[in-house]
Amino acid sequence: CHQGFGGPYANPIPPGGIALAAMATAEMAVAASSSSAGGAGAAAASKRGVVGNAALPMMADAAAVSASSSNGDNSGAAAAPAAAALRQQSNFIVTPLFAVVSRTITTTSTTAAAGAASDDTAAAAAEVTFTAPPNLGTFVVRAFAVVAPAAAAADAANPDKAAAAPPSDAASSPVLPVVRPVVRYGSAETRIAVRRRVSLTPSVPRLVRVGDVFEAGVVLTVGSVPAEVMVEVKVEDAAGSARGRGSPLRLLPSTSQSAHDNPASSSSSQSKTVAFTTATGLQQEVRFSFSAAAVGSANLTFSAAAAEEGSTVDRGGGAGGGAAGDALQVQLSVEGQQGPVWVATSFTLSATSHNNTVTYSNSTSSSSSSAPAAAAAGWQEGLVLPQAVPGSGGLTLTAGVGHFPAVSTVLDNLLLLQNQQADPKSSTSSLSSSLSSPSSPSSSYVTAQPAMLWVTMPAVLSYYGQLDSYINNNKNNTSSNSSSTDITTSSGNTSSSSPTNPTAAAAASYSAVLSSFQVLRSLTRPVVGLLACDPARWGTWQPTRTDMGLNSWALFLAHLHGPALTPLLPNSSSSSSSSPASSPTSSSSSLASSWQQLHSQTLPVWRGAVERQLLEDAREAWRGAAGNSGGSGNSSGSGRYRDWNTLVWARLVLGPDWSPPAGTLPDVAADLSLSALVRNKDDMGRQTRIVVALLLQQLLQTRGSAAAEQQLQQQQLEVLQEVLQEVVGSLRVQGRTAYVAAGQGSPSPLPLSDQALGLLLLTRAAAAASPTSTSTSSTASLNSSSSSAITSPITSPITSPITSTSLRPLLPRLAAYVASPAPPPPGGGGAPLPWAASLVRPPSWQAQGLVLAALSQYDRQYGSAQPQLGMSAEVNGAVVMQASFQAANRSTSSTPSSSPSWQPVSRTIAWEELRPPPAPGNTSRLDFQVSGSGEVSLTASMRFVPARPPPSPTYRGLYVAAALQLVDPLSGGPMGRPLVAVPLGSLVAYTVQVTSPDDLGAVTVAVMMPGGLEPLDPNLPGGTMGVGSGWMSCGESWVESSAWSRVFRWWWWPMCPAQETRPALVTLSYAALRAGTSSVTIRAVAATVGTFVVPPIRAYADAQPELMGMTAAGAIKICDGAGSGG
Incomplete structure (x- = not known):
């Protein structure tokens, strides 16, 4: 809207508006009524940049001006004769134009009837001359007339005299200014449209894609009819001739050219003549046909020339007899038909295998094959280089050792x-x-x-x-x-x-x-053991019950990691007096003595508290059954103790040979026995059964595997085997990772703590199945013995009679899943929703402790904790990557080829740089050589733009579908069947559905828009185009309409993604994607006539881009009519 005038601006001056430069002159007459002498002033300012309004109150013609303005679509509009050069202008500033006119008006006096007041009337016209601005639009003109009494008029006529005669005594008699009352004033407001006799407005899409055939042009506006205007378009490459190629756009021959059209039109220029009559009005759209041939940018230069009245348009390209014209230039981007995609695979190679080969083929029709690899590798992959857009393909190799x-x-x-x-x-x-x-x-x-x-x-x-x-x-x-x-710091700051x-x-x-x-x-109390926090924060309250979960977890970690600190004790045989870390005064001595004190004084208290609470709960269960009081919650009502999770954790930390003390009731002892756990395994959850299997593995280790075969009941061995098979069967592979499902067929993973326990269980089972794979060097410090060694009821590695197959390919993936917990929230905040908390909060401290236990066990078992490993990759004999992972280089890396063992090494090689096979048509080879000790995890990924759009949907972990429908004007939602053609100017709904078989983390959906559809941003005012304001673009509309939405809304969260809308790409970002189908709808306007490529929509996991899915490519036709096809 217009700005204020006549003083300091009350509103900020936005960009755009009047530009006072190189203006043509136009005269405007403003009439003001007054009854006395006075003056009139006029001010003009831009109302709005409107072009081609047929009914305007006044008009100033600027047809002879050569200028341009900056449009909303970043196109430059130029007003010039057809032969004039374009002159670019931008950054317009709203500037008010003031013109003051002062003139004396002779008044006439009439005498009224007796008793009536006299009335002086006067009328005069004041003319203001100003220069019309070069940018087209409607401007506000305001006129103000001020009439003063005779004294004021005299002062105005003699300003020097009125300002003279200072006061006689300025100190004692301050002089107040003389106020001359204004008796009359008047004002008027009108509008004036600044326009040219011929003006052009671009009618061009924001972008097109390779393969599009469309119509684009200009909206031609004339000042009067009849008129005849010739419009010419010229297509040029925006990068100029230096690129050595033609324009990415091609002009197509017009099928509707009249006899007046230029017959000499070439592929780079074309012209049309338009006739304006009373029936056609003052405005017409002129279109030309184009096709997009290559990726790039093209400049479209439109020029128009109209003959003066009585003359004709020169068919050779100019205007005879003094023509009026306009010109503008628009840059149009030609995008590709689809975006890049990722294809990747991951595997692990043990250093015991000296040559592991992965092959790929240059032909998309041939199947990949793998050369024989050493048995220890356990996994073979095949890669096929697909046909891709030249220069877009790259092979990325990533190698890493361990989970530090x-x-x-x-x-x-x-x-x-x-x-x-x-x-x-x-x-x-x-x-x-x-x-x-x-x-x-x-x-x-x-x-x-x-x-x-x-x-x-x-x-x-x-x-x-x-x-x-x-x-x-x-x-x-x-x-x-x-x-x-x-x-x-060195500057003294803290x-x-x-x-x-x-x-x-x-x-x-x-x-x-x-x-x-x-x-x-x-935090340790003699009776209840370890407390989670100091009870003083709750006042005088003191706990009377042992926290079984906390004490069991703490004892488990203490028993597992305690032996590693034994060599640091001052009297340990493994200590060296020459080592700074082992000297009595060193920090290691404080660490070891602190651990010794904790082990000898604190851990027995925790252990005793666990045993006491376990026995008390079991007795309470029987007492509750006898008194019909329901017990303490650990009973099923029959008097039996049924808290299996607490029991198995207690037995795990109390030791496999633990039994209730003498004097315990036989029924209580039977409830707490190992046989009770084995017998009731079907009543337990999966996490409890995993801990039972860990307990049975511990029992085998402590008694010796041969003796255990004879002492353990056959049922116990069967349970161990059954749980192992259950965990292996519940592993769901998800790209580079695998997780243990929460239940049979469940798409959701177990909590992170249970994933870590499953990894620990399978790692120990794999050690029993392949004893030779255990690295002795990595467990030397753990199994070091001395006279002062702290013994532990839990030792590692643990052997098992289980010989389960298919563990090695899945174990690295499970370890990768366990090693990737959610990051901590920024600023220490958290999510208020229960299910969402796991997405933004870090894992619990208990879970992180179990993660460290499982990953360190895995890395030590396969020699990856302190590796001595070298790896190289070759393509057809040419080395493409070398890496060295040495434990000695953990602190520093001296050479580019040597890296700390926790630092992954990655390299990307363009496909054009890969050495071709020895003979054309032969299969290329990607060979990996690994030497030393340890296990390296490798990922080979390809990122490329396919040469052809996919004719069918692509599924690699995600399934994506899309449908284009019309928008219901009442509800704002999609309606009707999917369309393949829509009328020009219609509002459409582009619905995208993403289906995942698993719960995923962050997922991105990239929706590349067809060239003829303009997406609407729902975050901006008017993003809904005035329809369906209550309708949401995703399934949240259904949840919000439910009566129970506020009660169960956390269950569906997160549902709606964040949307970023750009002309070429709409990006939908999910914080997490739950298993099942999620949908979202994008609104768009059919803005350009033509046939447009519909690019494939790609959805992918942010952490693993190769876990993705795409829709098939298609086409959409936008018709210049009311009908639409289906």
Whole structure:
């Protein structure tokens, strides 16, 4: 809307509007009525950039001006004769134009009847001359007339005299300004349209795609009829002739050319003549036919020339007798028919296999084949190079060893919690800030779960050869840094340590480790064992019941990781007096003594609390049955103890040979027996059965596999075998990963903690099936024995009589899934919805502890914790990638070919750079050579743009379907059958459906729009085009309309994706995609006549782009009529 005038602007001046430069002159007459002498002023400003309005109150002709304006579609509009050059202008600023006219008007006086007042009337016309701006549009003109009394008129006539004669005593008699009352004033407002005799407005799509055949042109507007205008279009490559090729657009011969059209039209230019009559009006659209031939940008230059009245248009391309004209230039982008796609495969190679070969073929019709690989590889892959757009294909190879990044993630989470939850008011700031509960950011109370992770972190680091550097970094920095988390920089400022600073992180985390031993002792009570937090936060309340889950979990981690710290004890035979880490005064001595104290004093209390609570619950179950009181919740009502999950965890940490103490009732002892667990396995959940299998594996190990075969009942062995087969059968492969399903046929995974337990179970089973694959060097420190060694009822590796097949190909994928937990939320926030919490929150501390246990067990078993491995990849004998993963290079990398063993190595090679096969038509070979010890995980992926659009849908983990329908004007939703043709100007609904067999994380749906459809952004005003304001673009509309929506809405969350709308691409981003079908609808307008390519819609998982699906390519016809085809 128009801006204010006559003083300081009340509104900001937006870009666009009047430009006062190189203007033609036009005169405007403004009439003002007054009764006395006075003046009139006029101001003009842009109302709106409207071109071609047939009924306007006034018009100023600027036909002779050569200029251009910036349009909404980034096209430049130029007003010029046909032969004039285009002159680009942009960045217009709204500028008011002021013109003041002052003139004296002679008044006439008439005498009225007796008793009537006299009336002085006067009339005059004031003319204002101003220059019309070059940009076309409607402008507001305002006129103001002010009439003053005679004294004011005299002052106006003699301004110097009115300003003279200062006061006699300025100090004592301040002079007030003389106010001359204004007796009369008047104003008027009108509009004026600035236009040319001939003007052009582009009517061109925002983009087209290769293969499109369409019509585009200009809207031609004339000032009067009759008129005859010739319009010419010229097509040029936007990059110029330097590219050595023609324009990506081609002009097609017009089938409706009249006899007046230019017969000399070429493939790069064409002209048409348009006649305007009273019947046609002042505006017509002129279209030309084009075809898109190649990717690029083309400049479309339109020019129009109209003959003056009485003259004719020159058929040679000009106008005779003084023509009026206009010209504009539009740049049109020609996009590809589809976007890039990913195809990938992953596998693991053991260093015991010296030559593992993967082959691919250059022919899309031939099937891939693999050369024989060593048996230890256990997996063979085939790759086929499809036909692709030249220059778009690339082969990416990625290699990695071990899962140390997952260990670093847990350490980073602990350090992040330490930095975010610092409490300076607490006397133990470092201690409290390190161990505060994630759910209470402002709490200064310590919690047991992160403390237990801090305590076991040195043992985990020792598995990967990082404990020495960890301790030494702390030793070198504790002398100059306090034990708190604050580090002083060289400038004197204080900054908190973070995981990105390894030295500061080592010092801060080591301080938290030593403090955590203290925390665990302070949270231990003689009767109930370990507490989750200090009960003082609840006042005088004291717990009377043992937290069985917490104590069992803490005992499990302590027994599992405790032996790794044994060599650090001062009297350990494995210690060396020359080692700084083993000297009595070193930090390692404090660490080992802290562990010794925890093991000898604290762990027995936890163990006793677990045993006491277990027996009490079992007795309570029988007492409740006898008194008909229902028991304590651990009973089925028959007097039997039925809390199998608590029982199996208790037996796992109490030891396989544990039995109730003497004097226990026989019925209670029977309920807590191993036989009761085995007998009732069908009443347990999958997680409980996995822990039962771990317990049976432990029993086999502690008794010796040969003796256990004789002592264990056959039923127990069958249960172990059955659970292993159940876990293997429930693994669902998902690209590079695999997960254990929550139930039979369930698309949802078990929680992360249960996934870790499943990995631990299968890893130990695989060790029993292939004992030779266990790396002795990686478990040497774990199994080190000395006179002071701390014995543990849980040892590793654990043997098993199970000889299950198909474990090796699936185990690496399960480990990859376990190693990829959800990242921590930014700023420590969390999601309010129950199911959504797992998407944005980090895993629980209990889950992270089990993840470390399972991954470290896996890496040690296959020699990946401290590898000595070299790998190279060759294509037809040419080396394309080399990598070395050495435990000695964990801290630094001296050469580009050598990398820390936790750092993946990746390289992308263009297909044109790959060495061709020795003979044409032969199959190319991709060979991997692995030497040393350890296991390398490899991913070979191809990213390319297919040469031809897919004729049928593509399914690689996701199924995508789409339908184009008309929009119901009442509901705003899709209606009718799918269309293959739509009328011009219609509003359509483009519905996309994505079906996934599994629950996925972040998923992106890329909807490449056809050239003739203009997508509407629902986030902008008018994005719904005034229809269906209550209709949502996804299934949320159904949930919101349900009476139970607010109760169960968390179950369907997340449902609607975030939408980013661009002319060529609409991107839909799901935070998570649940199993099943999800749909979303995009509204668009059919804006251009023609036949357009419908690109395939691609949906893919963000973490694994090769896990994807695509629709088939198609075509849509936009008709210049009312009908539509189906």
